[in-house]
Amino acid sequence: MKLYELNWALYPRRIGIYLSEKEITDIDRVALDAMDAESIGKLKAVSSLGTVPMLQTEDGLKIRSSIAILEYLEDRYPQPNMIGRSSAEQARTREAMSIADETALQFGIWAHKASPVFAGMEEQNPTTARFGAKAYLKQLERLDLILAENQGPFLTGSQITIADCIAMATVQFAADGYGVPLPGRLELLCAWYEFFKQRPSAYCPPYPEPFLTHAYGLPDHGLDWSLDDIGWNVVLAA
Numbered sequence: 001m002k003l004y005e006l007n008w009a010l011y012p013r014r015i016g017i018y019l020s021e022k023e024i025t026d027i028d029r030v031a032l033d034a035m036d037a038e039s040i041g042k043l044k045a046v047s048s049l050g051t052v053p054m055l056q057t058e059d060g061l062k063i064r065s066s067i068a069i070l071e072y073l074e075d076r077y078p079q080p081n082m083i084g085r086s087s088a089e090q091a092r093t094r095e096a097m098s099i100a101d102e103t104a105l106q107f108g109i110w111a112h113k114a115s116p117v118f119a120g121m122e123e124q125n126p127t128t129a130r131f132g133a134k135a136y137l138k139q140l141e142r143l144d145l146i147l148a149e150n151q152g153p154f155l156t157g158s159q160i161t162i163a164d165c166i167a168m169a170t171v172q173f174a175a176d177g178y179g180v181p182l183p184g185r186l187e188l189l190c191a192w193y194e195f196f197k198q199r200p201s202a203y204c205p206p207y208p209e210p211f212l213t214h215a216y217g218l219p220d221h222g223l224d225w226s227l228d229d230i231g232w233n234v235v236l237a238a
């Protein structure tokens with residue numbers, strides 16, 4: 001099997017973390033270079049969708065969604081189990097996966113509409129960016145809530161699952177790639193992140209140069225990171 005990836009990027013990192021957690025080493029990993037048109041051209045030649053990650057199986061199947069890839073790999077490499085055994089456990093994992101996936105989506109909206117990395121490529125829009133920032137915070141709050149309900153240390157309880165890989169890829173990308181820390185008041189989520197960072201799977205290949213200086217950083221859009229309630233009633237500064 002071949003995995004096409006930008007090995008530091010938001011969605012491919014989900015798979016990188018998962019492969020490391022499972023100690024899967026027999027997949028040929030093709031690391032693309034976002035700054036190199038030829039490299040990206042290679043991806044477009046093999047995937048009509050032109051997105052990473054993409055997994056190509058021995059029989060030619062191309063899987064172009066990170067979640068579909070994770071579920072496919074979980075079927076092929078069932079040990080150690082990272083999706084749950086009973087229907088109830090699997091439902092719990094997929095619920096957490098969905099929250100974590102939405103967290104990434106909202107962060108992406110914020111970044112695409114406000115970060116200099118996308119200026120010039122896409123229309124910038126402070127109102128949409130602020131919506132994304134607020135929705136990202138709301139999703140972080142939900143991750144914190146399920147950590148409390150499921151009694152950690154992982155999102156669904158005592159075992160690491162695919163959902164943790166998805167959440168970790170997002171939180172780490174926001175923090176290290178864009179300089180957006182977790183709000184300190186989300187104590188359980190901060191503890192989860194600090195704990196996860198100690199695991200070998202948390203090692204992230206280097207970001208392209210501009211990320212390292214946070215040149216792609218994001219404005220906070222007047223959102224107060226310390227608010228007790230970042231829910232729908234949050235009052236945004238003008």
Ligand SMILES: N[C@@H](CCC(=O)N[C@@H](CS)C(=O)NCC(=O)O)C(=O)O
Binds near residue numbers: 012050
């Ligand atoms: N829903 C897809 C999203 C994949 C995605 O958007 N990947 C980004 C890199 S992190 C990408 O390839 N962007 C290129 C583009 O949208 O043209 C997944 O879960 O794999």
